[in-house]
Each structure stands twice: as C-alpha cells, then as structure tokens.
Amino acid sequence: MVIVRLAKSGAKKNPYYFITVADSRKPRDGAFIERLGFFNPSAKGSEERMRFNLERLDHWISKGAQLSDKVKELSKHARLSPDELQAKLDAKKDKRAQKKEVIKAKKVAELEAQAKEAAAEEVPEEAPAEEEAPAEEEAAAEEVPEEAPAEEEAAEESSDDEKK
Numbered sequence: 001m002v003i004v005r006l007a008k009s010g011a012k013k014n015p016y017y018f019i020t021v022a023d024s025r026k027p028r029d030g031a032f033i034e035r036l037g038f039f040n041p042s043a044k045g046s047e048e049r050m051r052f053n054l055e056r057l058d059h060w061i062s063k064g065a066q067l068s069d070k071v072k073e074l075s076k077h078a079r080l081s082p083d084e085l086q087a088k089l090d091a092k093k094d095k096r097a098q099k100k101e102v103i104k105a106k107k108v109a110e111l112e113a114q115a116k117e118a119a120a121e122e123v124p125e126e127a128p129a130e131e132e133a134p135a136e137e138e139a140a141a142e143e144v145p146e147e148a149p150a151e152e153e154a155a156e157e158s159s160d161d162e163k164k
Contacts, residue, residue: 001024002021004036009029018038021060039074
C-alpha cells in the first residue's frame with residue numbers, strides 16, 4: 001500500500017520533516033517514491049514553515065494513497081491562505097497560554113489555601129495544648145502503673161516458654 005507520510009530529518013532537538021510518498025513496508029526515513037514538500041515545526045521569523053505540492057498530493061490520493069494523520073492536518077493547513085493559517089496558529093498559541101495561566105492560578109490558590117490552613121491549625125493548637133497538658137500527664141501517669149505489671153507478666157511467660 002502507498003502512504004503519504006513524514007520522513008524525519010534534521011538535527012537533535014531540531015527536527016525537520018519531508019513529506020514523502022512511500023511504500024508502507026519501507027522504513028520511515030528509507031526509500032520513497034516521491035517527495036512532495038517539507039515541514040519545519042521549529043521555523044521562526046521569516047523562515048518557511050511548510051512547502052507542500054498539493055497538485056501531486058491530489059494525484060496520489062486519486063491513485064489510492066493513504067494519508068497519515070499529521071499529513072492530513074498539514075494538507076488542511078496548506079489549503080488555507082497565509083493569513084488564515086497565521087490566525088489559526090496565533091489562536092492556538094493564545095489558547096495554550098490561557099490554559100497555562102489557569103493552571104498557574106489554580107496552583108497559587110491551592111498554596112494560599114494550604115498556608116491559611118497551616119496558620120489556622122497552629123494558633124488553636126497552642127492555646128488548648130497548654131491547658132490540656134496537665135490532664136494528659138495525669139492520664140498517662142495513671143495508665144503506666146497498670147500496664148507495667150501486665151508487661152512483666154507477659155515477659156515472664158515468654159521466658160518460661162523459652163526455657164521449656
């Protein structure tokens with residue numbers, strides 16, 4: 001089966017893709033039938049982001065070639081006018097920036113809430129802790145003598161078991 005897909009090229013962390021028509025059994029960057037254009041996702045400024053021969057793409061589609069998902073998206077972008085494409089890309093960047101701001105606002109709100117909870121917990125605990133401290137010490141003093149003989153008896157029983 002013939003497929004229209006991207007073949008990766010370029011340097012590490014600086015990808016550059018060729019839009020190629022190839023046999024689906026061949027490797028991604030291997031032999032191809034025809035090169036239809038290129039796509040540079042890291043293009044900045046006046047660099048050309050994409051060049052795509054849509055006439056040849058239509059020819060291969062009419063012959064039964066399948067498009068990869070990314071090539072379908074790129075062909076839609078290539079059919080738009082440059083102004084429409086730029087508006088679409090700007091809208092995508094704005095949406096991404098708004099999403100980041102919302103996430104950042106949520107994190108700030110959570111940190112503030114945690115700080116308020118921590119401050120609220122520290123103040124009430126100090127005052128009652130001083131009042132309840134003698135009561136806790138008395139209760140602990142009463143429990144210690146009762147538990148001590150029980151522990152001694154358990155220790156004696158275990159030592160008796162070991163002797164046998």
